[in-house]
Structure formats: C-alpha cells, structure tokens
Amino acid sequence: MKKTIKFTAAVAMIGLMAFASAGCGGDDKKAAAAKDTLKFGVTNFADSLEPTDNYFGWIVMRYGLGECLVKFDEKMNSTPWLAENWQVSDDKLTWTFKINDKAKFSNGNKVTAEAVKKSIERTFEKAARARAMFEYDNISADGQTLMIKTHTPVATLPGMLGDPLFIIIDTSVTDRDYAKQGPICTGPYMVNTYSKAKAVMDANPNYWDGEVPFKHVEIPTIDDPNTRAMALQSGEIDMAINIAPGDMSLFSNKDKYNISAIASLRDVLARMNVKEGKPMYDKRVREALLSSLDRETYCKVLLKDTFTSGGPLMPPSVDYGFDQLKDPNTYNVERAKKLLEEAGWKDTNGDGYVDKEGKNLEMDFIFYSGRAELPLFAEATQSDAKKVGIKVNLKNVDYNVLDGIGVRGEYDLLISNILTLQAGDPEVFINQYWKTNVNGNNPQNGSGYSNPAYDALSDKLAVEFDPAKRRQLVIDMQKIILDDAATIIFGYPQTNMISNNSIANAEILPCDYYWLTKEIKPAQK
C-alpha cells in the first residue's frame, strides 16, 4: 500500500514537472546564528491599514501592529491590555478604565486617557459599525483615567472595546498615509512597507510591554492554503496560519514543526428556509434532513478531525453549555425515512426521490467555494440526503452575492462559516438569523423562522448584565433552536498555526484577532 502511494506520488511529481517550469523549493541553508527576521505566511483581505475601514483593523492587530484596551484570553474572557482595569458604576451607565501608565505609542508618545479618548472618538466618527455597537453620551479623560458614559446600559462594553475597530492610535500624528503605513499604534511591530501582497515590518523601538523578539518581520500573503503549506515545507516561511485539513499530516514531525491547533469561535452552519410553501416549513422534513446527515463522519473522515461535529449553536471552545445540550436529530437514516413518510413524502414514481402531489422533494443549497470546507459539506449533504430520497441542488455563488441571497431568503439551505462571538459575546450572533424579523427589523433572518419563546429570551438577554444569567439565557435559546430543528450546524472548525523549529511560542488563540504577538520568539538552540 505504502509503495503504491510513493509510486503514485513519484509519477505525479514527474508529471507535474513536465508541465510546470516552476522552480524547486530547495533546502533552506540559511541557518542563521541569531534569527532576527521572522517570515509568516498568511491570508489577507485588506488593501489598507486604516482600522476603521471595513474589517481592516483585524489585519492591523493580527500583524502585531495595533492593540486595544482589552484583550481576550483563551476562554474569551476580557483581560487587561492597554487598560489595567475597569469597572462600571452602580447605574450601569458609566465605565471607568485605568490606562496602563507604561503604555507608549511607537513614536514614543505616552498613551494618556486623553489620547485614548481621541482615538475612540475618531473610530465613532469614521465607522458606522462602532455606532451600531453602542452609543455614548460622553467620554472624559483625566490623567490615566478614562470614563465612558453610555446612553443605555451596555453589558458587554469592555469586550466591544476589544474589537480591532477600537485599536488605540495616536491621533496627534496627521502626516501619515494610513492605508500604506498604518496609524501610529502601540504594538510590538511597526510598518516598514505594506501592500496586500506583502508586509515588511520592523521592531517598535519604544515598545512598552517588554522586549520585541524579532528585528524584522516579513508577512507575505499566500491566500491558497496548499501553496502556504508548500512554502512552509520549503522553508520560504517560518510560520503559517491555517494550514488546510488535508495538509496537516505533512507537518506531523514534531522535531521539525510545531502545530498549534484550537477550536475556533466559528460555526459552519446552514440556514434553513422555513417560510410557508417551502418544503422545510414542515418540521418533520427538517428533522428528517438533519437525521440523514452523518455530520460526525464529515468532520472526522472528510475533514480529518479538523472540525468538531455539530450540535448546538455555540462551539465547544466557549462556555455556553456545549456538553449539556443534546441534539435530538443525530444521524439516523431509518428515522429520517420514517419522518418523511409521516410527512406524506413517498417515492411513488421510482426515481429515487420522494414526492408529494407529483413534485419531488427538492432543495436549493447555496454555497460558495472561498472556504474549502463549504463545498465539501454541500456535496456530502447532497449525497446523504439522496439516500433518504431528498434531492439537493447545489448552487455555487460568488461570496459577494451571498449576503443578499440570505437577506431575501432566496434559498432552502444556505451555508456559511461565521463567527459566533462579536466582541466576546454571542448576543449579535444568536439574534441575527433566528430572532423574528418583523418588517425587516432583523434583516439577516431571511429564513422566516419565528418562535415567540425565542424572542422573549432574546429580549431578556438584551438587558441582562449578570454573566451567569446571560449564559443561561444563551443556553436556553440554543435548546429552542435544537428542538425546532431550525438550522444545520455542520461543525466547528479548528484554527491552526504551524511553525518550524526555528520559532518558539507560536500559539494560536481561539479569537481570530491575534496572530503575531510579542510572545512568538526565535527558538533557543
């Protein structure tokens, strides 16, 4: 068996070489005495480093350039960063942040409460997304003490200030091209040159929080995951983000590579259109579809254990009752067939698909191929659903039209890979697809799903400050979705960072914001 693999691989390589004139990887013989340049292969969507535009702040933070007042730890708790501590007043309207006295911008300016105030005000001025998060009445600064007074109580305000949108920048500097040079921030590295294709960065000489481990960092954008894996193998890069499931086994040699993999905060889920007239208006059809899908095999075999198979809305990486919530619709083909029969769907014409009133049970499954696992889940669904007589038609669309299709409800099933926590909290996520959409007040819910019990819990969540009670509300809401069979949660992806043996401490956190940190150091030899 092994021989066959080797032989096939050899023949494939010869074949490839015959077609491609690409240069070989070659050995990396630059065994540097003291490693002072880190090379990090990433995916990047940002043409600009302006943190208030789009989601570009993510890149500013991922590249170790910018920092916020608050950082999320491996359990997604808010922990101090530029702010040492914070508390809320008794009326829950005024938050007081104590800014770290040591904190400095990369140009040497001190990070005062006044500077933080200006930076936050700038974000509000420029980004509509910030205004959607919360509204403030005023911000006041006194020495290192920052006070934010909000309009209404905002339970998750510190977490919101951990969003890269609120990266603290030095607004007194006005002669910079933020798109190409980035703002003056407080992170361990600063931009030398930046383009979407490649960033070159230098150590920040004024870094406030310890020594900066590398003099230079080069971050080439390698969007194709297979190419990224090859670059890491050839030594072109020292470290890579999100190696594809299929390529993980290439890096299993522990002497050469360090794999840091962790359950991410994301879900791969398919929204189900339950509007009247659609086949999935009938709960039994939804249950049948869910029962027909062997989600465990998808995640274990097809995705090689890089996904945890799905059940409730919230992933196991966060503490929202993953272990206590039971999915009533696990894989059970016989049950699926029985449910379809109960719902009146039978294969009367022998074409392999169940039908009712002369029409086959057909569903349009919308997906996009920008993420490798989505087509795989889509095809696996098509194949498994066929086994119980449901015809799934796959529709591959461009990512840019996906949102519109979702809002207008032009689908039966629509798959996407989405973040479950916004600013450290699930409220936005748990409302957006399932809270009743009354005259377009919750536009993301284009599926027609509506459950008064769910809405009542959602309303309670909006005004609840106590973390334990919030957690319980989120768990109760998840239970309703599970019992209603209102969504297919295919699984929860892992995220990973793989580094070679010249690098130490390259550990990934569940939160997508932190890639290059000051902890990542040259390995001691």
Place this chain on the structure above:
Amino acid sequence: MENLINGLKNNRAFAFSSFLVLLLIGIALAAPLLAPYDPLEATMKNAYLPPSSEHLFGTDKLGRDNFSRVLYGASYSLSSVLLLVAVIFAVGTSLGVLAGYFGGKVDTVIMRISDMMISFPGMILAIAIAGIMGGSLINAIIALTIVTWTKYARLARSMVLKIKKRDFVEAAVVNGGKPTHILWKHIVPNILPLMIITAASDIGAMMMELAGLSFLGFGSQPPAPEWGLMLNEGRQQLQTAPWLMFFPGLAIFLTVVVFNLWGDSLRDVLDPRQED
C-alpha cells in the same frame, strides 16, 4: 469519404490514431459497463483511500471510486467537447461563408464583431462570460463558443473569397445559379475538408479549455465526474492524496494527445496538397 477509406488503408498513422479515437469513444460509451462502482455513490467512511485492488485509482474526498469517476468522466468530457466543437464549427463556418460570399454590409457587420471578439484574451473573456452567467457546463460551452467562433469565421471567409474568383463559380453565376445553390454545390464542398481538419485538431485544445473552465469552477458543477473539476477537487490534496489529481490529469493528457495525433493525420489524408 473515399479519401478517408483510402487513408485508413494506406496511411498507417491515420489508421492507428483513428483506432485510438474509436477506443476512447468506446470507453466513454461503455463506461457504465466497465465502471466497478457508481461514480456518485459516496461511502464517506472510505474517503481518501490510496489506489488498491479494490479501488484501482483510489477514492476521493467523499469516498467515491476514482476509477469509476474517471471512466464516467470520459463520456462526460468527450460528449461535451464534441458538442462544443460541433457548435463552434457550425456557427463559425456558416457566418464566415455568409460574410465571404455576400460581402458588403453583411461582411462588415460579421467581421467587425469578430474583430471585437479577438481583441480580448480568449480565456479571460470566457471566464468573464461564464462567471456572469453562472457556472454550468452549458454556460461554459456558450462562453467558449463566443470566443472561438471567430477563428472559423475568418478561415471560412478567406477561403470563400479565394474560391469565389475561380472560373467554375463565375460560370455557375453566369448560368444563373442561385446563391444557395452556388454555396451548397460549389463553395461549401471546397472549403469543408480544411474546416474539418481545423475542427479535428481543435478538439484537444478545446478539451483543455473546457477542463480549464471547470477547474476554475465556471464549468461543470459538483458532483459531476468531469476531469477538470476532478483536478480542482484533487488539488487540495496534492501532497497527501496525489492520485486524485494524477489520474484525471493523465486522462486529459492522453485524450488530448490522441485527438491531436488524429487531427494531424486527418490533415494528411484529407488535404493531399500538404503531403510531402
């Protein structure tokens, strides 16, 4: 037709490559009989198995038998490429003949459109067209037709212009022949061999372009067992399951070689002027 039969008797290269083409078509037609498994039947627990006696070409990402998929892919890919070439041939040749024979405004309109089409890089335009219309095999065929017909139109037009001046055509005109009669009886038969040769030698190239579009996601859609699409699906496992790229790639390679050889030897048979 006589030429063809003579060619089969006397030209060994032509006989041999014709045999290979027939063999390919035979495989494509017999795929349901030859394939050991249903190409769409997914046994997910068996995903990514390497080639073995049970699965000659291994299994793919959903545990489908790769050998069966490559076999079914033959009928899928061959029929679509033959359809594509037939459409291009018909559209391009007829427009070219019309432009060449009638000249004047007809000629100007057809040829200026054709000029516009060739001022874009073909594959990019095809990608744009297929992208706008959405990915499907039919749309890919339409896209490639739009960018390729001009080649046939120009060739047909230039040959018609040449033949139009020959004495037998003028004699036919003087004798009061109607345009349709002259076109069918005197012009088309004279340009047909060269057009057919061009079409035959284009089959390989068209197959590559169609596979290319499918590879990019603008052609066949999953779960169709189309070679270009299979290449794309296998690409993600290039290093860990190379058989998923190797066998569809080999199938495309062999098919293209066979059709190119056949196209070349067909030229030798149909167009004696080129013979040494």
